[in-house]
Amino acid sequence: MGFEEFQTPRGTRDLLAPLSWQFEAMRRLALEWAARFGYDLIETPIFEKSPVFLRVGESTDIVQHESYRFTDAGGDDLTLRPEGTAAVARAWVQHGLSTAPQPVRLCYFGPMFRRERPQADRYRQHTQFGAELYGSESPLADAEVILLATRVVDTAGLRNPEVRVNSIGCEECRPRYREALVQFFTERQASLCEDCRVRLKQNPLRLLDCKQDVEIRKEAPDLADYWCDACRDHITAVMGAVGAAGQTIRRDPHLVRGLDYYTRTVFEVGHPSLGDQVALFGGGRYDGLSGALGGAPAPAVGFGMGIDRLISALPTPPEAESAPRVYVAHLPGFDQQAFLLALSLRERGMAADADILGRSLKAQLKDAGRRAVLALIVGGTEWENGTVGVRDLAQGTQDNIPRDALAGYLAERLQGDRA
RNA sequence: GUGGAUGUAGCUCAGGUGGUUAGAGCACCAGGUUGUGGCCCUGGGGGUCGGGGGUUCAAGUCCCCUCAUUCACCCCA
Structure with missing residues (x-):
C-alpha cells in the first residue's frame, strides 16, 4: 500500500x-x-x-x-x-x-x-x-x-x-421571466429549502433544477411562456x-x-x-x-x-493499444542478436519485444505467451543456418524462416492475424 | 461543506467470545524439461494488519483520535 x-x-x-x-x-x-x-x-x-x-x-x-x-x-x-x-x-x-x-x-x-x-x-x-x-x-x-x-x-x-x-x-x-419566477417563489419562500432561498437572491433560474422542491416547481412559470x-x-x-x-x-x-x-x-x-x-x-x-x-x-x-x-x-471499453505482437526470444548467448532483431522489426512498423532480464528460454516463452501472438527464437544451429524459429503462440506450431525473408513473412502473418 | 460505509500481501478476501513465528486464492519469480510458453507438481519472494494513542500479562481482534478510500447530498463533466 x-x-x-x-x-x-x-x-x-x-x-x-x-x-x-x-x-x-x-x-x-x-x-x-x-x-x-x-x-x-x-x-x-x-x-x-x-x-x-x-x-x-x-x-x-x-x-x-x-x-x-x-x-x-x-x-x-x-x-x-x-x-x-x-x-x-x-x-x-x-x-x-x-x-x-x-x-x-x-x-x-x-x-x-x-x-x-x-x-x-x-x-x-x-x-x-x-x-x-x-x-x-x-x-x-x-x-x-x-x-x-x-x-x-x-x-x-x-x-x-x-x-x-x-x-x-x-x-x-429572460428578465421578464426571472421577475415572474422570483415573484412566484417569493410567495412560497416559507416552504423552500435552505439552498433555494439563497438561489432566490443570487441565481433565481437555478431554482428550477432543485431536487428537493420538485413539487413546488411543477407549478412555477414555464420559460416557454416568456x-x-x-x-x-x-x-x-x-x-x-x-x-x-x-x-x-x-x-x-x-x-x-x-x-x-x-x-x-x-x-x-x-x-x-x-x-x-x-x-x-x-x-x-x-x-x-x-x-x-x-x-x-x-x-x-x-x-x-x-x-x-x-x-x-461504455458497455465495452474503447479499443486499447495492443501489446507487442512479436516476442523475440533467444537461446543463451544470443541476447544481443535478439535485441537487434526486435529493433529492426520495430523499424518496420511491428510491435516487438525482447528479453532483457537474461531469462531462460522457457521463461521468455512464458512471458511471450502473455504479451505476444508470435515468438521468434534466435540462436543455435537455426541461426547459424540463417533461419529463425517462428512459433505461433496460440496454435503451438513452429516454423523455421530464413532471416532475410523474415520481415515479409511476419508482416503477412500479422496482417492475417488482425483480420 | 454535510451524512453513512469500509480500511489485513500487487489484486480479491479469510482471520467466532483478544492468546505463540498473520493465512488462502489469483498474480509474480524459480525448479521439475543441457533449447520451447499456456496444464500440472514443488518451492520462493513479498505484509509498518492505514497511522497514532489507550485498555490488557497479551490487540489484526476492544476503546478513542486521526488519515485514507468509497457511496450519497450539494454541485457539476
Missing part, C-alpha cells in the same frame, strides 16, 4: 494500462470527429490568470468554492482551469480570432480541475473534450455542436444518447435540425446550467449507467462571453464532455 504521503492526492488517480490507452483511444476518436466537423485543436494553458474564470462565473460554485486558486512565487493570482470554455474564449479574444475567417471552430481535450468531494465518476482532475463554435447566431450552429457531441458519444459505443435541451432566453425575454419570438424560433429550429439529423432531442423545461454565461440554448446528456443527475456532456450558447472578456462581441456555442464518465459508461 505504501505511505499515504506518497499516494495520489484525493480525487486524482493514475491511469494505468489499459485505462490509459482507452483514454488515448477516446482522444483520437473525439479529435477525429472534431476534425471531420472542421474544428481546429487548441491547447490552452492548464492555468490562467484568475480573472479569466472569475469574470465568467462569479456566482457559480465552480469558481467560487471549487477552484484551485493560488498565488505563485511572483505574486500572480492564478487558477487551475475548472472548465474549457472561458479559457478558449480568452484565447479567441487574445489572438483576435474575430478577424479570422468565420465561423471559427475550436476543440480541446485535456484535464480540468475542481475541488469537490470525489465520488463515483467525479474527480478533482478529470478530462474533458470540448468544442466551441464562434461567429454564428444560426440555430444550425447549436445543432452542429450538439451533433458533434452525440456522434462522439454514439460511436464510442454508447448508442442513441438522448439530448435534453432548453432555452433560457435572451436579454429581452420566450420572445426570436428565442422561440431559435430553439424550435435547433430542435428541428437536430431531430432531422436523426438525433433524439427533447425539451427539459427545468434544465438550466451552472455556468452563468449562457444565453438561449442550454443542453445536456446523461446516462442511466451513471448517476441519474450526472451529465456526460453539457453546453450551450454564450453570445456575451467574448465581450465580457474584453473582446469583440461574438455569438458562440459549445459543449464540454466528461471523458472519464464516458469511458466508465
Whole structure:
C-alpha cells in the first residue's frame, strides 16, 4: 500500500494500462470527429490568470468554492482551469480570432480541475473534450455542436444518447421571466429549502433544477411562456435540425446550467449507467462571453464532455493499444542478436519485444505467451543456418524462416492475424 | 461543506467470545524439461494488519483520535 504521503492526492488517480490507452483511444476518436466537423485543436494553458474564470462565473460554485486558486512565487493570482470554455474564449479574444475567417471552430481535450468531494465518476482532475463554435447566431450552429457531441458519444459505443435541451432566453425575454419566477417563489419562500432561498437572491433560474422542491416547481412559470419570438424560433429550429439529423432531442423545461454565461440554448446528456443527475456532456450558447472578456462581441456555442464518465459508461471499453505482437526470444548467448532483431522489426512498423532480464528460454516463452501472438527464437544451429524459429503462440506450431525473408513473412502473418 | 460505509500481501478476501513465528486464492519469480510458453507438481519472494494513542500479562481482534478510500447530498463533466 505504501505511505499515504506518497499516494495520489484525493480525487486524482493514475491511469494505468489499459485505462490509459482507452483514454488515448477516446482522444483520437473525439479529435477525429472534431476534425471531420472542421474544428481546429487548441491547447490552452492548464492555468490562467484568475480573472479569466472569475469574470465568467462569479456566482457559480465552480469558481467560487471549487477552484484551485493560488498565488505563485511572483505574486500572480492564478487558477487551475475548472472548465474549457472561458479559457478558449480568452484565447479567441487574445489572438483576435474575430478577424479570422468565420465561423471559427475550436476543440480541446485535456484535464480540468475542481475541488469537490470525489465520488463515483467525479474527480478533482478529470478530462474533458470540448468544442466551441464562434461567429454564428444560426440555430444550425447549436445543432452542429450538439451533433458533434452525440456522434462522439454514439460511436464510442454508447448508442442513441438522448439530448435534453432548453432555452433560457435572451436579454429581452429572460428578465421578464426571472421577475415572474422570483415573484412566484417569493410567495412560497416559507416552504423552500435552505439552498433555494439563497438561489432566490443570487441565481433565481437555478431554482428550477432543485431536487428537493420538485413539487413546488411543477407549478412555477414555464420559460416557454416568456420566450420572445426570436428565442422561440431559435430553439424550435435547433430542435428541428437536430431531430432531422436523426438525433433524439427533447425539451427539459427545468434544465438550466451552472455556468452563468449562457444565453438561449442550454443542453445536456446523461446516462442511466451513471448517476441519474450526472451529465456526460453539457453546453450551450454564450453570445456575451467574448465581450465580457474584453473582446469583440461574438455569438458562440459549445459543449464540454466528461471523458472519464464516458469511458466508465461504455458497455465495452474503447479499443486499447495492443501489446507487442512479436516476442523475440533467444537461446543463451544470443541476447544481443535478439535485441537487434526486435529493433529492426520495430523499424518496420511491428510491435516487438525482447528479453532483457537474461531469462531462460522457457521463461521468455512464458512471458511471450502473455504479451505476444508470435515468438521468434534466435540462436543455435537455426541461426547459424540463417533461419529463425517462428512459433505461433496460440496454435503451438513452429516454423523455421530464413532471416532475410523474415520481415515479409511476419508482416503477412500479422496482417492475417488482425483480420 | 454535510451524512453513512469500509480500511489485513500487487489484486480479491479469510482471520467466532483478544492468546505463540498473520493465512488462502489469483498474480509474480524459480525448479521439475543441457533449447520451447499456456496444464500440472514443488518451492520462493513479498505484509509498518492505514497511522497514532489507550485498555490488557497479551490487540489484526476492544476503546478513542486521526488519515485514507468509497457511496450519497450539494454541485457539476
